[in-house]
Structure formats: structure tokens, C-alpha cells
Amino acid sequence: MELVQDTSRPPLKYVKGVPLIKYFAEALEPLENFRARPDDLLISTYPKSGTTWVSEILDMIYQGGNLEKCRRAPIFIRVPFLEFKAPGIPTGLDVLKDTPPPRILKTHLPLALLPQTLLDQKVKVVYVARNAKDVVVSYYHFYRMAKVHPEPGTWDSFLEKFMDGEVSYGSWYQHVQEWWELSHTHPVLYLFYEDMKENPKREIHKILEFVGHSLPEEIVDRIVQHTSFQEMQKNPMTNYSTIPLDIMDHKISAFMRKGALHPPSFPPYPGIAGDWKTTFTVAQNEHFDTDYAEKMAGCSLSFRSEP
Template sequence: MTEADLYVEYKGVYLPKSVHPPESLKHYEDFIFRPDDVLIVTFPKSGTTWMQEITPLVLSEGDLSSVQSLPNWDRVPWLEEHRAILLNLEQRPSPRVFATHYHRYMMNESYFKVKPKVLYVMRNPKDVFTSSFHYFGMASYLVKPGTPDEFLEKFLNGKTMFGSWFDHVKGWLKAKDEDHILYIAYEEMIQDLKGSVSRIAQFLGKSLSEEVVEKIADSCVFQNMKQNKMSNYSLVPEEFMDQKKSAFLRKGIAGDWKNFFTEAQTERFNAFYEDKMKDVEFKFCWD
């Protein structure tokens, strides 16, 4: 099926109709944030699931019960998805934790007024592309990716769900002087997970012992998450996500794009990246 069949265009980007019906988009527009809310913001396939595991454990000071008993989409729900309407989020005790794939310009009035804490996770866009290609091939609610070359052009030009990676990252980096936002890279978390957990805890005002940090990091190692049915999306029906085609939690590594890109695709991507990001002063760990 085509984009016209499966997607709705909302504020300039494609959103999958099946999980973003009009009532869910309206719900987010009207949503009231609290100052102590924690919002995980990512472009899709940039480490959202990982942060949905880490953040509740940091806030609970290592209590594993939530990550062992609640699916991550209810544990840390996406505010723009239909599930958010059903979960009575306004009744949740503080601090609440949510996720969103929205660009910064898409955030509602309450967000800009209240300024909740934001964990903004970035990932090498070549790995985002590679992970997305496999994901789009197994998820029935998304337009099939086609060939790698075809999908590359869609990805570079923002013609996939949630639009352009480049615009998403640049938009959120414009707020880099605001102290309620922490920027962290997927690659940093792979290189030093314990250090990343400590950094997140400090940002969220949690003083955790070395023992608790180690406990959280161990629980959030990729292979442990892959085996946790509350985190690996095995509870999602096969007709929605066919994990026989590709696992939702696939590899959890940095640099897998090198096993996927052709030389021509690498040259095309590099040239596009250099042009789109030439005015960005932020130092990315993959540059």
C-alpha cells in the first residue's frame, strides 16, 4: 500500500493512520504537562525503547517491577498514539514519563509554557536508516521500503513517518541553551552505559549509588532487554509486526550501516548530510 493508504499528513510530516487517529492527535494538542514530567524525544529508531527501559529504572532507583510487568508502550507511552487516550495519564502520579517522536515545532502550547524535562536521544542517521529499512519491512502499518536505493531517497527527503531526521535533530538542537533538555547519543550509551545512566540520573535529580547504577545498566544491556517480553515487542500480534521477517530489537549496535550501505549509497548519504548539517555547530560523536 502507498503513503496515501497508510499515512496522514499532520503538521507537515507523515504519521501512520492506524496508531495516530485524529482523536489521538487532538488529545496531544490539549495535553497539559507538569514541570516534573520527563519526556523522551527521539526520531524513530534512535533508541526510544532503550530509554523507555532506563528512565523508569532511574526514577524508581532500580526497582525492576515496572520493566518486568508493564509493556514499554504503557510504561512510557507515546503521547501522540491512540493508547495515550486510554491510559488516564492525567491520573498518573508524578514524575510521569512519556515518549514522543514529534519535531520541536509540533509540540503543544503547554510544552513551551511548562518546559518539562526532555531526554533527547540522537543516533547516527546511517544506522537510523538501516534500522528503519528492516522495521518498515516487517511492520504492516508502514509503507514497505522498496529497494534500499528507493528507501534512501525517501529517507533523505523526509518522505517516511515523522519526516526528516535532519530537520528533527536540527529543530531540537535549536533549544540547546535551555537547561531542561539533556542531549545524549545512542553511541554514547553503547560505549559507556553505566556512565550514561549516571548522567541521566544526575539530570533527573536522582542520586544513585554505584550499585544501583550497575543494576540498572545490567538490566538495560541489549541482550537482557531482547529477552524481556515487556520490552521486545513479542506481545504485539504478528499481523501488526512480523518478527519472523526482522526482530524489533534487532542488533543494538553502532555502525551496522557499514554492513548494509553500498559505496554509492555512502557517497550519496555523506554528500546530503554535509549539505544539510553544514550550519550545525553541535559536535556529534559519529562525525
């Protein structure tokens, strides 16, 4: 009898030199037929940088703060993930076909793999960047629970892979820098995760202005409350708990980890600037800082990795 092939933990597949989750790499060719609309809005981030958070904020803005409308489907249905593909789940393009305009779209793709139609149509982009140290800690735990990734290996080896750009979506350093450069010639609102944590209301006002929406102050306050980490962590429409266990195993690590219970070796309070300190050793931190200085030399971007 023929054995059923295990679809979990496939090796990364390289496309134009960029390592990607195998299934996502397979989705890129069909994505070439995607046609952007001028009234589309694109959310772009490197993974684990606040994508779901800003997606929920924008859906709430588009729905005028109506909570019931925002419960109509999980966030990955309300905000189609362009390059998404996984066994037994509709692809991002499948979801997109049933999405009425104006559409909010999401991607983690670097510019080399981004569908050109999004740039040609001058689609507005909300980009969220997060400091590299907190990203790599969060990404390690995400690799552990999301089985579309290869096995993460040890924390030490994963940290080296991240620094070398040998994780899915490639180099964080290149990603944040090239989208920053694009913001000088394309309509990009470049936000920082740390700023959103510090003052979400201020950043939501920036988003409102950028997308050309205005809402009463009480609705903005409702958005701040509804999109708090505590609310989103327990909301099945935002916490990815509807994804099959063989794709995302929440028993290994919650998709949204803040406040989740972990063995003592794992940080109890992720989602905050500076969480990396509970994971990095002194030697790892010094090594990372030296490498970071080289890779970010000459870049005007400045990140906060402290609370």
C-alpha cells in the same frame, strides 16, 4: 457482504507538512487537550535512536532499580507514547490517564507538532540522537515489520525517501537540529546513542543528575546490566513481543534486531555504530555523504558513524 477494510500499510498522512503514520496523525487532535505537569519528564527521539533503551533506564531510575516493579507492564504502558494510536490497542492518551505522577512520557514528534503545554510547563526533556546512517538502516527494517507504515519498497528507494524526509516523522536532519537548538533555551539533556553504547554507566550518571535522582553505585550497575541489549532483547516487557502480530510482525524482523538471524543480505549485528556498512553500497554512501554535508552545513552537532 461488505469486506472488512485492511488496516495495515496505510499511506502516510501529512500534518503541517510532516508525514506521519496515518493512525498517529489521527491522534494529534485529541492530543491538543493533553495538559503537561511540571514534574513530567519527556523522552524525545527520532525513531530508531534508542527510545526504548532510555525509557527502560528512566523507569528503572524512577523505580529505584526495583526489577519487579519494572516488570509491571510493557514499556509502552509504563512510558506512555503520546501520539500512539493503532487498531485494537489503547492510545497513548488512554494509557496516560492511568499513569500516576511523576510521569515519564515519550514522543518522536518534531517541534512543529509537539503539544505546546510541554514547552509552557518547562517539562524536562531527555533527547537521544543517533547517527543518520545507522538510523536509516534500522528504520528500513522497522518499516518492514511494523505494518502501521506503508510498504518500505526497496532499500535503495527507502534510502532516498529518508534523505528527502518522506518517511514517518519527516526529516531526521531537521529533527536532530531543532531539538539541539531547543536545548539552548529549554531544560533538555541531549544524549548520543553512540556515547550510550560506548559507556552506558557514564550516560546513566548524566541522566541521574539531570532528573535530580541519586542511587547507590550497585543500583546503577544493576541498571546497566538490566538495560543491556541482550537483556532487553529477551525481555517481553521491552521487546514489543506483546504487540499483536498484525501490527508488528517479529517473523519479518525483530523489534530489537541485534543478534537476530537474518538472510545473508541483512546485517547480523545491528545496534552498534557502523552497522550501516553492511547495507550501504559504496555509491550510496558517497551520495549520502554529499547530501548530508549540505543538510547539516553550519550545524555544530557532530555524530560518530564509526565504532
